[in-house]
Amino acid sequence: MVGGGQLARMTHQAAIALGQSLRVLAQAPDDGAALVAADVQYGDHTDLAALRTFAKGCDVVTFDHEHVPTEHIRALAAEGVKLFPPADALLHAQDKRVMRERLGELGAPNPAWRPVADPADLVAFGDAQGWPVVLKAARGGYDGRGVWPVDDAAQAAELAATLLAGGTRLIVEERVALRRELAVQVARSPFGQVAAYPVVETVQVGGICVEVLAPAPGLPEELAVAAQQLAIDLATALGVVGLLAVELFETPAGLVVNELAMRPHNSGHWTIEGARTSQFEQHLRAVLDYPMGDTSLAAPVVVMANVLGGQPGGISIDERLHHLFAAEPGAKVHLYGKQVRPGRKIGHVTVLGDDLTDVRARAARAAHWLTEGTPA
Amino acid sequence: MVGGGQLARMTHQAAIALGQSLRVLAQAPDDGAALVAADVQYGDHTDLAALRTFAKGCDVVTFDHEHVPTEHIRALAAEGVKLFPPADALLHAQDKRVMRERLGELGAPNPAWRPVADPADLVAFGDAQGWPVVLKAARGGYDGRGVWPVDDAAQAAELAATLLAGGTRLIVEERVALRRELAVQVARSPFGQVAAYPVVETVQVGGICVEVLAPAPGLPEELAVAAQQLAIDLATALGVVGLLAVELFETPAGLVVNELAMRPHNSGHWTIEGARTSQFEQHLRAVLDYPMGDTSLAAPVVVMANVLGGQPGGISIDERLHHLFAAEPGAKVHLYGKQVRPGRKIGHVTVLGDDLTDVRARAARAAHWLTEGTPA
Numbered sequence: 159m160v161g162g163g164q165l166a167r168m169t170h171q172a173a174i175a176l177g178q179s180l181r182v183l184a185q186a187p188d189d190g191a192a193l194v195a196a197d198v199q200y201g202d203h204t205d206l207a208a209l210r211t212f213a214k215g216c217d218v219v220t221f222d223h224e225h226v227p228t229e230h231i232r233a234l235a236a237e238g239v240k241l242f243p244p245a246d247a248l249l250h251a252q253d254k255r256v257m258r259e260r261l262g263e264l265g266a267p268n269p270a271w272r273p274v275a276d277p278a279d280l281v282a283f284g285d286a287q288g289w290p291v292v293l294k295a296a297r298g299g300y301d302g303r304g305v306w307p308v309d310d311a312a313q314a315a316e317l318a319a320t321l322l323a324g325g326t327r328l329i330v331e332e333r334v335a336l337r338r339e340l341a342v343q344v345a346r347s348p349f350g351q352v353a354a355y356p357v358v359e360t361v362q363v364g365g366i367c368v369e370v371l372a373p374a375p376g377l378p379e380e381l382a383v384a385a386q387q388l389a390i391d392l393a394t395a396l397g398v399v400g401l402l403a404v405e406l407f408e409t410p411a412g413l414v415v416n417e418l419a420m421r422p423h424n425s426g427h428w429t430i431e432g433a434r435t436s437q438f439e440q441h442l443r444a445v446l447d448y449p450m451g452d453t454s455l456a457a458p459v460v461v462m463a464n465v466l467g468g469q470p471g472g473i474s475i476d477e478r479l480h481h482l483f484a485a486e487p488g489a490k491v492h493l494y495g496k497q498v499r500p501g502r503k504i505g506h507v508t509v510l511g512d513d514l515t516d517v518r519a520r521a522a523r524a525a526h527w528l529t530e531g532t533p534a
Numbered sequence: 535m536v537g538g539g540q541l542a543r544m545t546h547q548a549a550i551a552l553g554q555s556l557r558v559l560a561q562a563p564d565d566g567a568a569l570v571a572a573d574v575q576y577g578d579h580t581d582l583a584a585l586r587t588f589a590k591g592c593d594v595v596t597f598d599h600e601h602v603p604t605e606h607i608r609a610l611a612a613e614g615v616k617l618f619p620p621a622d623a624l625l626h627a628q629d630k631r632v633m634r635e636r637l638g639e640l641g642a643p644n645p646a647w648r649p650v651a652d653p654a655d656l657v658a659f660g661d662a663q664g665w666p667v668v669l670k671a672a673r674g675g676y677d678g679r680g681v682w683p684v685d686d687a688a689q690a691a692e693l694a695a696t697l698l699a700g701g702t703r704l705i706v707e708e709r710v711a712l713r714r715e716l717a718v719q720v721a722r723s724p725f726g727q728v729a730a731y732p733v734v735e736t737v738q739v740g741g742i743c744v745e746v747l748a749p750a751p752g753l754p755e756e757l758a759v760a761a762q763q764l765a766i767d768l769a770t771a772l773g774v775v776g777l778l779a780v781e782l783f784e785t786p787a788g789l790v791v792n793e794l795a796m797r798p799h800n801s802g803h804w805t806i807e808g809a810r811t812s813q814f815e816q817h818l819r820a821v822l823d824y825p826m827g828d829t830s831l832a833a834p835v836v837v838m839a840n841v842l843g844g845q846p847g848g849i850s851i852d853e854r855l856h857h858l859f860a861a862e863p864g865a866k867v868h869l870y871g872k873q874v875r876p877g878r879k880i881g882h883v884t885v886l887g888d889d890l891t892d893v894r895a896r897a898a899r900a901a902h903w904l905t906e907g908t909p910a
Contacts, residue, residue: 167550168550170550171547171550171551173570174544174546174547174570175547175866175867175869176855176867176869177851177855177867177869177870177871177881179569179871193555193572194546194572195572196568196570196571196572196574198572431810434866435863443859448855448856448859449863450859450863451859454864456832456886457832479552479553479824480824480825483824483825483827484825487811487826487828488810488811488827488828488830490551490810491551491552491553492551493551493552493553494553495553495555505553510832
């Protein structure tokens with residue numbers, strides 16, 4: 159797996175059960191996966207030579223992020239390296255413009271959008287669709303970065319000029335009237351088998367996912383099935399191998415695709431305990447061309463809460479764990495071995511149960527202990 | 535963790551979630567845990583110098599087997615190393631004579647037994663209790679080794695003479711009229727908190743555990759509670775820190791203690807998916823003095839089947855996994871990274887569900903695919 163973050167860390171846990179040991183291409187010894195994996199190489203994921211050395215002897219190469227240059231993936235594939243997802247699929251998770259164009263061709267539900275090659279494009283779009291609109295970098299954004307809400311034509315012209323001058327490729331999207339955000343994950347094998355997880359609700363604060371509710375509360379069955387079918391169709395049409403996460407806006411007019419990710423995804427961390435097959439095992443099964451695992455829920459209600467780094471000071475992480483475990487013996491904790499920085503994702507907690515209000519409160523309390531070191 | 539086998543391998547998986555990385559003292563690079571852990575040292579667990587080097591910088595030292603000499607544990611503890619379980623507790627899992635004596639003092643249910651210092655002791659015991667009897671090495675036995683059924687006085691005299699001449703310390707026990715074997719696990723922290731898992735049935739073939747049924751089918755509630763209470767009382771009386779597995783015989787006269795283990799145990803592998811807290815996480819929580827995790831069942835019925843190495847030849851383990859995953863998408867597989875040898879434990883599978891007959895058949899089919907490479 160190229161990338162040594164928490165996704166590789168948790169994929170290594172799943173690999174162990176399958177009798178494997180994940181080889182990780184990390185950047186530094188304190189990367190989350192480098193701290194725990196036996197087979198770690200160091201190098202930059204934008205360095206073709208490092209990628210080539212890394213790939214030697216791997217059965218298959220996969221990714222913990224979208225930042226490996228497409229041309230490197232193509233070059234390695236041409237040399238006979240097996241990489242999943244393939245470059246032609248991954249491009250749709252790397253480049254929002256490519257994604258929007260392809261979704262349009264496939265008839266998948268896009269918001270109104272257009273490429274922005276000139277500030278005038280943005281102003282014209284906003285004037286036509288109504289302000290505010292959402293300006294996005296085509297590449298490189300995550301966790302709210304690379305996304306700019308734009309309120310009016312004056313702000314639009316200045317911001318777009320600055321970004322375009324800096325070489326940022328841009329698209330603009332309408333600001334959809336969203337009720338809430340949903341996500342659906344599927345895994346697809348080279349053989350073509352696709353397995354879908356239940357649709358979840360993702361709760362974002364400041365562009366960062368803080369909470370995932372599985373299954374999405376009160377989602378009508380026909381919408382859930384439509385979302386799963388959409389993800390299955392996209393995985394198949396794009397030739398995804400491995401996981402595909404489809405982030406969705408639920409709007410009064412129906413579902414709209416927000417983003418795609420082709421790797422284990424924060425919206426799927428709940429599956430470690432909450433589904434019969436975790437997303438990490440499923441991703442490995444998919445890229446190894448094994449048959450897919452059972453995606454059913456392990457409890458009626460599953461809530462995952464991210465643990466963000468809090469302000470410096472206060473009691474140690476170790477003491478926080480003590481308090482959390484005493485307060486919530488059933489909370490499942492996953493810490494990523496990262497240095498704490500305010501707002502940084504340093505772990506997550508998952509709680510299973512029968513009652514959404516109760517389970518959600520328990521997950522929030524558990525995450526609060528780890529973030530703040532105080533009772534909620 | 536001293537010892538690099540599958541117990542350390544699975545403990546490492548649990549340590550990752552807690553934000554830790556397990557340091558392992560392994561014997562060889564192909565030990566199950568050495569294949570997957572980041573922090574591996576090599577050395578013999580009977581070498582005090584190797585143990586001393588290993589313990590430097592560890593928060594706490596614990597064990598994946600019972601074979602570390604008691605005097606070494608005492609020596610390290612005297613030097614200020616924190617080791618759990620402590621030597622005085624672990625001795626009862628290392629030495630069956632010490633265990634039987636202490637259980638007798640505590641009023642715990644022993645079979646009839648006595649030490650055998652001379653062949654005549656064995657003959658006298660058999661003549662008094664009735665043949666056959668079971669001769670056991672006080673130290674070093676596992677998976678059926680170090681246990682000899684003895685049918686009559688003639689065989690007894692010859693076998694005991696041979697073993698005693700070889701320096702083996704011996705005890706003899708009556709052959710109990712067992713209905714089945716049960717096991718109960720508890721974890722105890724230095725603070726003194728104890729948490730008990732549900733009582734399970736263990737199915738043995740040739741002295742090797744092949745199947746664990748959780749909870750033990752049809753076990754009367756009062757017997758289950760009595761078994762849990764017995765394990766809690768023993769953990770407390772012996773000063774165990776970490777896991778204690780109490781292996782029990784269910785007899786017409788009630789429960790009888792067979793053996794003790796103070797580490798993650800084969801009878802608890804079902805807890806990885808089948809309980810809210812796995813035995814591996816629970817052991818870490820206990821030795822780190824964290825509050826204990828929820829031990830409740832994750833499904834009404836959980837069955838664990840061991841995967842033993844089959845005869846050489848046939849399809850590869852990788853192909854076997856393909857067939858198993860296609861046949862049983864819900865089976866959870868744990869492979870230990872070991873070379874296959876006939877009869878060697880190379881992994882296990884766990885199946886969760888509602889109906890014992892169905893779940894048991896599915897687990898057996900899954901294990902059969904991995905052992906034999908053919909449909910059951």
